[in-house]
Amino acid sequence: QDDAFGVGQQNIVEAGTRKFGFDGRVKLSDRLSLTGAAWHQDQLSGPGERTAGEARVELRRSTGTLYAGVQFAFDRGIDGQDRTSRLLTLGGTQALLGGKLTLTAQTQVAPDGKKDSIDFPARLQLLAAYRLTPGVRLLGGYEIAQGKDFTTHTAQVGFDVAPWTGAKLTSTLNQQAAGENGARTYAQYGLIQSLSLGRHWT
Numbered sequence: 001q002d003d004a005f006g007v008g009q010q011n012i013v014e015a016g017t018r019k020f021g022f023d024g025r026v027k028l029s030d031r032l033s034l035t036g037a038a039w040h041q042d043q044l045s046g047p048g049e050r051t052a053g054e055a056r057v058e059l060r061r062s063t064g065t066l067y068a069g070v071q072f073a074f075d076r077g078i079d080g081q082d083r084t085s086r087l088l089t090l091g092g093t094q095a096l097l098g099g100k101l102t103l104t105a106q107t108q109v110a111p112d113g114k115k116d117s118i119d120f121p122a123r124l125q126l127l128a129a130y131r132l133t134p135g136v137r138l139l140g141g142y143e144i145a146q147g148k149d150f151t152t153h154t155a156q157v158g159f160d161v162a163p164w165t166g167a168k169l170t171s172t173l174n175q176q177a178a179g180e181n182g183a184r185t186y187a188q189y190g191l192i193q194s195l196s197l198g199r200h201w202t
Contacts, residue, residue, distance in 0.1 A: 003045065016044045021053075031060050035069075048078045052120070056089060064102075066092040071108065073117040083116035083148070091125075102129045121147035135162040139172060152178045158188075166194040 003016040021039025028034055038053035056069025068090050075083040091106030104127040115122045127141035136159060143154045158172030171189040178184075196202050 014041075018042045018044060028057075033058050033060070043078065046078045047080055048076060050075045050117075052117075054089075063095045064093040071120060073120040075117045083118070084114045085117035085120035086110060086112060086114040087120060087122060100131045103127070104129075115146065116148040118147060121145045121150075136160075139170075150178060152176055166196065168192045 001010060001014055001017060001019075005015070019039055019041040021037065023037035024035070026034045034055070034057055036053070036055040039051075041050045041052075043049060050073060052071075052073040054069060054071040056067045058065055058067040069088075071085070071087045071089055073083075073085045077083060087108040087110055089106065089108050091104070093102060093104045095102050104125070106123065106125045108121075108123045110122050122145070124144045125141065126143075128139070130138045132138060139156070139158045139160060141156050143152075145152045145154070154174055154176040156172045156174040158170065160168055160170040162168055169189075169191050171187070173185070173187050175185050176183065194202050
C-alpha cells in the first residue's frame, strides 16, 4: 500500500507498507479447532518492520466459546530499536438470558516480561453486548493495557444496528486514560455491507 494510495479510506497506520502472511483454521473435532495467523510487514520508506503471529485452540459450546493461545511480535521501529512481545492468551464468551446478553472476557500476560511492542501490550478486556431487538445491540466494555512504558484504561459504550440484510452499522464513544499523558475522548463508527451472490459466494 503506497503512501498516497486511495481516497482516504485506508488505515493510515498501514500506509507506505508491504504486508504478507496467512491465516487459517483446522477443525480438530466437532467442538475443538485450532486457528493461526502470521505475517511480516515492512515500511517502504524507512527501517521499520514487524513479524507477528498468533495461534490458539478454541472450544465451542452451545452457549459460548473458550480459547487459549500464544501471540508474538518482533518489531523494529523507525528509530532502529527492537521491541518484542510474547504473550499468553486466555479468554471466552458466554451467552446469558436466552442469548440476549453476551459477555466476553480476555486476558493476555507476558510470562517473561516481554510486552514492548506498542500494538501488542498485555491486556485485560471485559465486553458486554445486549440485544434490544433482533437488529439492535447495546455495547459496553472496559480494557486495561500495559506495555513497557505505558498503561492505558479505556471504557467504551455504543451500539450496533443491522438496518437491512447484509449491513451492520457500529458506533461507540470511548474514554481513555493514559497515565501522565492525560485523558482523551473519541468516537468510532463504521458501516459494513455484504451482498450474497449465492449459496457459496458473498
